[in-house]
Amino acid sequence: MEEIQEHFMKQEESSGEDKPSSPYIAPFRSTRLHIQRSNVCSRAYFVVVMVFFHVYILNVIALLLYVHYNNGPGDLVKREAASPQPAGDSESPLPHPAPTSRELHVEDYSESFSLHRLEGIRVGYVQQVSLVPERTHEMKTLSLKPLMFEIPGFLSEEECRVVVQLAQLKGLMESQTPALSQGQEESNQPLLSLSTEEVFSLLDLNQDGLLQKHEIVSHSRSQDGTWLSPNNLRQILTSLEARPKEMLTLEDFRQVYDVSQGPGRQRSGKLRNKFKQRNKHTWLYQGLGSHHVLHTLRNRVISLTRLPSALVELSEPLQVIRYEQGDFSNAHHDSSPAYSETTCTHTQLAGNTSALTEVSCRYVTVLFYLSSVEEAGETTFPVADNRTYEEQALVQDGVDLTDTQETCGRGNLRIKPTAGTALLWYNHLSDGRGWMGELDEYSLHGDCPVRRGVKWVANSWVNVDPDHQIQARYQRLVAQRHQSRSGMEHDQPLSHSELHQDL
Structure with missing residues (x-):
């Protein structure tokens, strides 16, 4: 043991000849890598920006899809x-x-x-x-x-x-x-002077003395409006449907037709203008x-x-x-x-x-x-x-x-x-x-x-x-x-x- 200790001491003395003597020798410490804080902040900032960018892109896509499916191609055609x-x-x-x-x-x-x-x-x-x-x-x-x-x-x-x-x-x-009516819903007087009996006879297709619905309808399509206006039809058909057999006699027809063609249908009671x-x-x-x-x-x-x-x-x-x-x-x-x-x-x-x-x-x-x-x-x-x-x-x-x-x-x-x-x-x-x-x-x-x-x-x-x-x-x-x-x-x-x- 003494020989070994003596050997190490000689080695220390020989190595110390080339170096200046120092009263204090620092203990051994491990080496560390020093990283600057600015680098860490830059990386975090980059990550946050990328997250917000992706969220923005997703919102834009969602908005476009919403507009597309709510408007649809039909609306675009109409707008064009x-x-x-x-x-x-x-x-x-x-x-x-x-x-x-x-x-x-x-x-x-x-x-x-x-x-x-x-x-x-x-x-x-x-x-x-x-x-x-x-x-x-x-x-x-x-x-x-x-x-x-x-x-x-x-x-x-x-x-x-x-x-x-x-x-x-x-x-x-x-x-x-001809100014024989006021507006499209007014009743038109026949251009020919026909009595109520003559109109009834013309409407009575089978000449049985009774008017039925199909007989009235058949004469309602005159292009010049000289037969029956919508107002005439409403009054005549309302009266017809109120009858038990849905038929009108001459007396029934006279009561309805004369009222619809009377002076009361022309507001002033007289023909004022020719047209x-x-x-x-x-x-x-x-x-x-x-x-x-x-x-x-x-x-x-x-x-x-x-x-x-x-x-x-x-x-x-x-x-x-x-x-x-x-x-x-x-x-x-x-x-x-x-x-x-x-x-x-x-x-x-x-x-x-x-x-x-x-x-x-x-x-x-x-x-x-x-x-x-x-x-x-x-x-x-x-x-x-x-x-x-x-x-x-x-x-x-x-x-x-x-x-x-x-x-x-x-x-x-x-x-x-x-x-x-x-x-x-x-x-x-x-x-x-x-x-x-x-x-x-x-x-x-x-x-x-x-x-x-x-x-x-x-x-x-x-x-x-x-x-x-x-x-x-x-x-x-x-x-x-x-x-x-x-x-x-x-x-x-x-x-x-x-x-x-x-x-």
């Missing part, structure tokens, strides 16, 4: 069809695709479907509407009963001129209608193959009303009317009340073919003033915004307010024609479920006689059947017909008359 076209482009026809099966699909008119209705707020309220690119129009509320708006500058001066020229090129027809309207008019088709200005107006109506494009496209053609000096139209309703014994003209082949008579079903009227008038010729609404509506109140001091030749100045609301201005009013109320309801009787309107100048106007009506199921069936029939013809006659447009006659 309803997008307004530039008003001043007259070099080339405006592109307007043919109605697709999606646009005319029955699902668009299911029970959950609703008709958009503009908000009037209050009389005099002005709101901005976008109808053409890079421009807004002012829309002013003129009345709440009926709900009516005025849109100045709806048409340009050039568009007014083109529509007038197209009407002149098409040719205008005389519109002298209830005097003007010239024509119809301009706005579908495929028509002038691009007519396409523009139809698309603008879609944008203004915010109604489905299929409803507007399958409505009546544009009616253009010319009022010369002295021409007028007595106050009337553009649409008709809905009754079980009537059917809408535009959906007649998809509706009740056994209906007693056909009536116009016009949810909205959009009237365009194509010219200004030097004197008079206003559009008058005799009872607009009245507190109540009573038919008897239309006669004041023995003068009928519907007689625009005599009482135009008494109308509650009169609009002076100004070229380019458009009026929009609703002929029907809402049914409370988003569909078309009862006729708005406050929509009674007429045209004051023109004293100096010429008045040009155009009417764009949106036809809607009060029965949404019939409207849906009509849309489906049109879609099927379009699909069947698109392959054979792709370049040939399907006119409004063809749709109604050949379905």
